[in-house]
Amino acid sequence: MKVEHAKFSGSIPAAYDRYLGPILFQPYAEDLAARLPVKKTSSVLEMACETGILTRVLRTCLPSKVKLIVTDLNEPMFRQAAAKFGKGEKVRWLEADVSDLPFDDRKFNAVVRQFGVMFVPDKALATR
Numbered sequence: 365m366k367v368e369h370a371k372f373s374g375s376i377p378a379a380y381d382r383y384l385g386p387i388l389f390q391p392y393a394e395d396l397a398a399r400l401p402v403k404k405t406s407s408v409l410e411m412a413c414e415t416g417i418l419t420r421v422l423r424t425c426l427p428s429k430v431k432l433i434v435t436d437l438n439e440p441m442f443r444q445a446a447a448k449f450g451k452g453e454k455v456r457w458l459e460a461d462v463s464d465l466p467f468d469d470r471k472f473n474a475v476v477r478q479f480g481v482m483f484v485p486d487k488a489l490a491t492r
Contacts, residue, residue, distance in 0.1 A: 371440075372441055373438075373440040376440070377415055377443070377444035380415055380441075380444075381417070389414075389479065390417055390421075392418075393418040396418060396476060397418070397422050397426075398425070402430075404473060405430055405473045406429070406431065407430065407431040407432075407471070407473050407474075408426065408431070408433070408474045408475075409434075409467070409471075409472040409474070409475045410432065410433070410434045410475075410476050411435050411462045411476070411480060412462055412477055412478075412479075412480020413434045413442070413480070414441050414480060415441055416444065416445025417478070419432070419434050419449075423453055423454075423455060433456045433458060433472070434455055434456065434457055436459065437459060442457065442459065462477070462484055462490045463486050463489045463490045
């Protein structure tokens with residue numbers, strides 16, 4: 365079942381990234397990335413990446429051999445996130461609903477999400 369979700373479009377993704385990112389999201393992204401057991405991590409799933417603030421920190425902090433798979437449902441926010449990465453940087457972008465991810469259980473060493481849960485209609489389903 366496809367559910368409508370919050371749409372941040374137009375100038376919102378860039379403003380969100382430019383004004384909220386540095387003062388609100390960046391410090392939490394750095395803290396979250398620092399908590400990952402880097403030596404034991406070979407694959408990370410980031411759910412609801414928004415404008416990629418955490419994604420950028422993860423790709424910078426994690427060894428390049430670590431697979432980083434990033435999801436979001438909001439295409440304009442996804443575009444804002446993807447623009448922060450060069451072609452050689454290993455990030456797999458996937459438009460996906462966190463309530464219905466196309467992965468087997470226990471596929472990733474770490475699953476992370478920063479603030480995206482507030483936009484998920486069925487929070488109980490998304491956290492199973």
